[in-house]
Amino acid sequence: MLKTLIRRELLDNLMTFRFAAVLLITLLLVVANTVVLIQDYEQRLESYNDSVKRHQQDLDNSKTYSTAYLFIDRSPNPLSIFNVGLDKRLGNYIGIYHGFMPTLWDARMHGTDNPFIAFFSSIDIVFVFEVILSLMGLIFAYDAIAGERERGTLRLVLAQPIGRGQILLAKYISAMACLLVPLILSLLFALLLLTRSIPLSTADFLRIAGIVLTSFAYLSLFYLIGLLISVATRRTGTALMLAMFVWGFLILVYPNLIRATVNPGGDIQARVKIAHNQIQQILDEYERERQKFLENEGIAGETSEFSEALGFYHQADVNPVTLTTYIESISVLSEIRPDFEKYVPVAKRYYNFIGPLTTRTVEKAWRIRKQALDEIYVKQAATDRILLKLSPVGIYDAATQAWAGTDLSGLRDFFSAAQRYRKVKIDYFYAKNAFASREWFVADKGAVDWSTLPTFTFQRSDVGTNANRALPDMFLLLICNLVLFMVIILIFIKSEV
């Protein structure tokens, strides 16, 4: 019996105008946007490759250890085509230096040539789905029960020996089967275009599968919202109006409204000031130890002969707004004058002392800075995201971002890799005894050979991690689905025909 019902519903749905129209428009939008997005991705990839080349040249041109320009670049994520998330928004290259902690707060951006273009917001495939799938779900659902009730066919169907739950189930299954057609077809087209120009790994396909699954849950949720409206109202006209306003509110209004009303809470400046003072204390401590060393060696004073001999440049400061802590102690020299040669052993001792001290100080400062920035920005963004999740759009967006790896955690992976690479570089310095070497500050007896420095590689987190990050939101979607279905059954069982 269930089979017959499903077949009837399926035929009813497939032969309608709305099905054809929805199919057409979804295909059109997804394909058009995929083409644009692929072009955009390729442009970003090109800019990334250029930047990597340039940074490699910069490094090769660095003659001494202390003046090494080592920058690493963040490659664009191919799955940003599905959900761009923060991929295009946060900085995409950063310096690796022992006196500086590479974090997402200090990264810079290459490849944004015309800043005015940022005027136009970018659309990704998930955004297309967000709008279209939800609309589709509601359009297919609003008259499912109310329409039959109006036409009187519901009474007819219920006269048969079928449970009311079964009727709902049949409607749900057949409608979802219909709605999956445009979703799957448009995705197939998108994938076809994608694989032609961008190589995707197996893991990427698994991630895309995750996105599809999430899309499915999202679609189903909106179908159920429509069904709920349909069950609860007597007339299709009313059901339609309610459905449309619910759609407009959930998709269009709520996500923007909630961002506008949430006030960046707390006194940011006060919090920054506290952290600034703490970091300043750490820097003062650093400076004291440095001066003590210089005094012990009898070479104190920045204008001394020692400092001149070394072409000394020293800087240790913390930005009062961004809290970026930066310690630099370098020599800008092409050669050492013969009469200053006597300072070389002292200089070696000095740099051997100051190098590790710098490393430690910066790490200590970062711990304080991280805490402050987490409290100010990360917490705020997390609250916003939770509030956004009151609309299914927010959940869907968060889950697909997690799958694509363009969410905050995905980008933080890159910066923790950068921090690990900084450690690698420092270890490399220790292994080469670089801090205590002549090449640290002057290159007159041969420049540094950088070829043995391990190169930076960044592997995006594996699929398991992506799944782990996406699962809570997917579960949330699933639970919403189940709860809604229960509510619909309850209302439908109690309703009079």
Next chain:
Amino acid sequence: MALLNITWRELYDNLNSLRFALATVLLLALMLTNAVVHLREHPVRMQKYRDAATQSVNTLTSRTDLYDLAQKGPGRLYKKPSPLRFCADGGDSLLPTLTDAASYFWSTNTSKSFWRMTYPSATPNLKNIDPDATQIDWAFVIGYVLSLIALLFTFDAVSGEREQGTLRLMLANPIPRHTVLIGKFLGAFISVNIPFVIAVLMNLLVISTSNAVHLGVDEWGRLGIIVGIALLYLCLFLALGLLVSACVKQSAVSLVILLLIWVSFVIFMPNTLASIASRFSPARSYDAFQEDRRQKRRAVLEAYYTQREKTEDPSKRMLIQSEYVTEDAMQDGRLRQAYLSERIAQVSQAQTITRISPVAIIQHLLEVFAGTGLERHLQFVDNVQLYDREYREFIADTERADPESPHIIGIRDGMSKKKVSPEAIPIFEDTLSLSKDFNAAAMDMLLLTLFVVVLLAGAYLAFVRVEV
């Protein structure tokens, strides 16, 4: 008389409906949020602008030496924030808020580089990890929400009556068809307008009663124009709704068609088209610009060197040097200005192509009249360039007025030593001109009107030919 009756009937029908109540609640919530957010943010913006502008003016008027004034230039010039930013945000946070008369390029023992206008681009906030959101401004409320509401009010205007059979009944009376159509149009127009006007009035009430934002006569005039444009835009979507409703037999089908049209034209088309169009005529990359600039500057420098080699006479040498100083600054200023125009041309072209979408038109119109967005930025740049000329003329005039000076602009010893009074120095004033705005808006207004007329004519034709 019949027209009045039909309009009244439509109005009553709508006023009692669910959609009317929902539209009122939605519009009110949005407009009030808009007002509250504006009241929260505008004073902060204004304070920031005032502090920065005052500081810049103070630095300028504290200089009394003519050479200093001629060499350092007018300093930073700031764009005045619009009090009507709640009407259209216009991506103002992505646009630069200042131009900088910079003079730090080179210096030798005898001379320094003269100032030239530089146009810094707004640095994107790379620390922004918040989720994406559109600003809730009037442009959003009108462009997206009001258009959707207009469609929801008209999708069943004809097809619904046909389904119920009341259309046949009405047309059996001796009423011409166009009267019926106009009546329906007016009814829908008034019933959408009631919640919209209430929401707008509430919004303006909240904003104008607060002390934080001051609206002058000019602003109220602009608001009037904006509301007029909004009504025209509303007509467009009502006409579209009537057209589709008259063409289609079932209201459900009519709504599906309308929604799909709306989604493609309003939500997707502006951005997709813009990203396609912005690739057509890309501006030179920043590196290419810098390279070009470097070469041209070097050419001027080398010409100067060769000329200087030829002359021994110190006073003539001074003259040549002064020529170089001026030429270097002027040429660099021209190059920078040309590059800015190149970049803006790319964006304006992309914007022009998006005009197929009515929401892009209304967005642009609202930005123009609210004094935000790209059009406003262009006006700001124009103002800066006017002032740039005025300032240079002031320097030249002051120089000429001193008979004791050797009149060699560009070198300290060649210029007037007289003190310059602070009152005489021209001060930059960022003004908005309504006539310029009308010029910028003319094409869009015509386009919008054209759309409305075509759609209304289409709706009329479709309705006349409707079989009942």
